[in-house]
Amino acid sequence: xxxxxxxxxxxxxxxxxxxxxxxxxxxxxxxxxxxxxxxxxxxxxxxxxxxxxxxxxxxxxxxx
Amino acid sequence: xxxxxxxxxxxxxxxxxxxxxxxxxxxxxxxxxxxxxxxxxxxxxxxxxxxxxxxxxxxxxxxxxxxxxxxxxxxxxxxxxxxxxxxxxxxxxxxxxxxxxxxxxxxxxxxxxxxxxxxxxxxxxxxxxxxxxxxxxxxxxxxxxxxxxxxxxxxxxxxxxxxxxxxxxxxxxxxxxxxxxxxxxxxxxxxxxxxxxxxxxxxxxxxxxxxxxxxxxxxxxxxxxxxxxxxxxxxxxxxxxxxxxxxxxxxxxxxxxxxxxxxxxxxxxxxxxxxxxxxxxxxxxxxxxxxxxxxxxxxxxxxxxxxxxxxxxxxxxxxxxxxxxxxxxxxxxxxxxxxxxxxxxxxxxxxxxxxxxxxxxxxxxxxxxxxxxxxxxxxxxxxxxxxxxxxxxxxxxxxxxxxxxxxxxxxxxxxxxxxxxxxxxxxxx
Numbered sequence: 001x002x003x004x005x006x007x008x009x010x011x012x013x014x015x016x017x018x019x020x021x022x023x024x025x026x027x028x029x030x031x032x033x034x035x036x037x038x039x040x041x042x043x044x045x046x047x048x049x050x051x052x053x054x055x056x057x058x059x060x061x062x063x064x
Numbered sequence: 065x066x067x068x069x070x071x072x073x074x075x076x077x078x079x080x081x082x083x084x085x086x087x088x089x090x091x092x093x094x095x096x097x098x099x100x101x102x103x104x105x106x107x108x109x110x111x112x113x114x115x116x117x118x119x120x121x122x123x124x125x126x127x128x129x130x131x132x133x134x135x136x137x138x139x140x141x142x143x144x145x146x147x148x149x150x151x152x153x154x155x156x157x158x159x160x161x162x163x164x165x166x167x168x169x170x171x172x173x174x175x176x177x178x179x180x181x182x183x184x185x186x187x188x189x190x191x192x193x194x195x196x197x198x199x200x201x202x203x204x205x206x207x208x209x210x211x212x213x214x215x216x217x218x219x220x221x222x223x224x225x226x227x228x229x230x231x232x233x234x235x236x237x238x239x240x241x242x243x244x245x246x247x248x249x250x251x252x253x254x255x256x257x258x259x260x261x262x263x264x265x266x267x268x269x270x271x272x273x274x275x276x277x278x279x280x281x282x283x284x285x286x287x288x289x290x291x292x293x294x295x296x297x298x299x300x301x302x303x304x305x306x307x308x309x310x311x312x313x314x315x316x317x318x319x320x321x322x323x324x325x326x327x328x329x330x331x332x333x334x335x336x337x338x339x340x341x342x343x344x345x346x347x348x349x350x351x352x353x354x355x356x357x358x359x360x361x362x363x364x365x366x367x368x369x370x371x372x373x374x375x376x377x378x379x380x381x382x383x384x385x386x387x388x389x390x391x392x393x394x395x396x397x398x399x400x401x402x403x404x405x406x407x408x409x410x411x412x413x414x415x416x417x418x419x420x421x422x423x424x425x426x427x428x429x430x431x432x433x434x435x436x437x438x439x440x441x442x443x444x445x446x447x448x449x450x451x452x453x454x455x456x457x458x459x460x461x462x463x464x465x466x467x468x469x470x471x472x473x474x475x476x477x478x479x480x481x482x483x484x485x486x487x488x489x490x491x492x493x
Binding site: 057 | 302306403471
């Protein structure tokens with residue numbers, strides 16, 4: 001059960017980080033001069049999304 | 065041509081690293097067999113049958129977990145171990161100190177302490193002899209737990225008698241087999257040794273850089289100083305200034321830089337597969353928890369009135385929402401450092417596990433030394449994938465240090481920010 005839960009969490013985080021990346025690419029294409037700011041905010045947001053996935057993984061580990 | 069040479073040298077380095085890892089784990093394999101040997105010796109002494117690996121088969125999970133775990137001795141090369149100081153305390157017995165070489169790799173028990181798979185364990189049984197005692201080995205029994213999971217419980221064999229071994233306690237909450245135990249281990253372990261080494265390297269490097277800044281006032285930087293200045297400017301302009309704000313960033317710049325460089329150095333030393341590196345420091349929950357707790361304290365001790373107001377009584381929303389939001393905000397105070405802790409731990413451990421699993425392919429394909437062709441195939445495939453993974457891990461080492469620094473900076477930024485709500489809203493309208 002834990003493995004399935006972790007898998008679903010990874011799926012959700014994958015979609016989330018994929019969306020962040022795709023929108024960041026759009027934004028960079030539109031405003032190449034803002035690439036530094038966009039990159040930083042992209043990494044920050046991706047890290048926050050990843051945090052949610054990591055909580056799910058921890059719960060998965062605890063449940064075994 | 066120059067670029068080509070650079071690319072080539074990066075590839076050669078990555079391959080050399082993975083090769084070093086191969087050798088390192090090759091020894092791990094030999095040691096595993098050695099461990100099996102003693103376990104079989106133990107079988108002569110004790111009457112027990114043991115779980116899983118008594119037939120000398122390669123156990124990938126056990127080997128990988130053994131390599132990412134902390135240890136009380138530092139394996140250097142083949143049979144050479146760097147003995148590390150052990151400082152142990154048991155409430156009913158007092159202090160025991162010495163070097164890890166006194167355990168002779170698990171053949172001698174000192175005051176009831178036994179070296180089991182690199183970690184000091186303790187026999188709590190009062191019948192076990194105090195002082196030095198020869199033991200015939202360590203045996204493992206599989207025990208089924210209440211939730212259906214199997215767990216290895218280790219016993220030391222002394223004169224035909226089996227004694228239960230208490231593993232060292234860990235703060236991992238039982239994730240990695242830690243539990244409450246009968247003794248305290250304050251030893252300089254492999255991880256502690258590597259952390260001290262990283263600290264020493266940082267002190268040497270940054271005192272050299274500081275000398276440069278003292279010498280080159282109003283002049284262009286020189287030597288190592290010009291190499292590190294890129295990092296300083298990057299952290300100032302990309303991390304602290306935008307996240308903390310012009311007014312306060314200078315106060316927190318040293319803290320953020322210390323976090324960044326300490327995590328970076330520990331990550332990079334973890335990627336070196338041989339002696340001074342190879343310890344999984346930032347992939348250890350205790351280490352990342354300490355870093356996260358320091359961040360938690362720095363953030364909350366610097367919290368301004370506005371910050372606490374936003375935590376306990378968020379302005380600008382209806383009262384019934386505040387009642388729901390306040391517990392969530394209080395929880396999030398703790399969730400933020402918790403996610404810092406888990407993120408660093410999970411990323412670095414996962415990287416180490418992947419690399420070790422790829423190296424493990426050599427032994428898996430080699431069918432435990434039976435098939436040379438399989439081992440060669442595994443070496444080629446595993447080596448190439450490991451070289452690739454090492455390059456990814458190099459990126460992750462920088463990225464995780466950067467993420468830890470930038471998230472800490474953003475939490476500090478939220479804590480020291482002064483909002484001026486009414487004015488801001490007034491301007492917006």
